[in-house]
Amino acid sequence: MDFFKANLYTYRVFDKVKCKYTSSYSNELSINECWSDKFDIFTGRELFVHVGLKPFCKYYSNPQKATETIVNFLNEKLRPVSFMSQSFTPAFRKSGVYSIEHSKAEIGLFAEQFRVVSQFRTSDPIHNVSYTTQRKDKFDNIDYHDTFGEAGFYSSLYDRDAVIVNLLTGRFVSTYLHFLEEKYKVPYK
Structure with a gap:
């Protein structure tokens, strides 16, 4: 399946689930309530996941338990080759300090x-x-010095046919869009 169609499909399905189960984000929600057998087309693929954790935290009592449950559930259901999420540290711009293990x-x-x-x-x-x-x-073989460049991490997501999943984010969120903006020289203000 084409990368962009798969991701758009994922977004649309999750968006419908979100609207159905969380018309108000104050509701608590279990990961089982978000599942659909339609997601089976993504079995064995690489997943890049964005999660709006608030409704899950209310259901699972705390962020650690909610995250553990979501990760275990998606691993069990989709058996991804890789499971990824952004872990940005913009404070580096001011501090100049970054630790792979501790930041x-x-x-x-x-x-x-x-x-x-x-x-x-x-x-x-x-x-x-x-x-x-x-x-x-x-x-x-990824250039980590230019994450959004042609040989960078986000370009590799396309090459590897990864699936971008937005789970209860409230809107479409995709760090991958920054790669597309850079690639196609999208002008800002």
């Missing part, structure tokens, strides 16, 4: 919780990604 992800609660349990993290001090994988070699 906390600063954008999104799920990102930080996933960073703690993931196997690996990329070396880009600002736009880094945390991931677990069965195929570490798929990450070896």
Whole structure:
């Protein structure tokens, strides 16, 4: 399936689930309530996941338990080759300090919780990604100095036919869009 169609399809399905189960984001929600057998087309693929954790935290009592449950559930259902999430650290711009092991992800609660349990993290001090994988070699020839460049991490997502999943984010969120903006020289203000 074409990368963009698959991701658009994923977004549309999750968006319908979101509207159905969380018309108000104050509701609590279990991951089982978000599942559809339609997602089986993504079995065995690489997943790049963005999660709005708030409704899950209310259901599972805390962010750690919610993250663990979501990751375990998606791993069980889809058996991804790789499971990835952004773990950006924009504070590096001011501090100049970045540690792959110790710098906390600063954008999104799920990102930080996933960073703690993931196997690996990329070396880009600002736009880094945390991931677990069965195929570490798929990450070896990536230019981590230019995450959004032609040989960078997000370009490799396209090459590897990864699926971008937005789970209860409230809107379409995709770090991959930054790669497309750079690639096609999208002008800003």
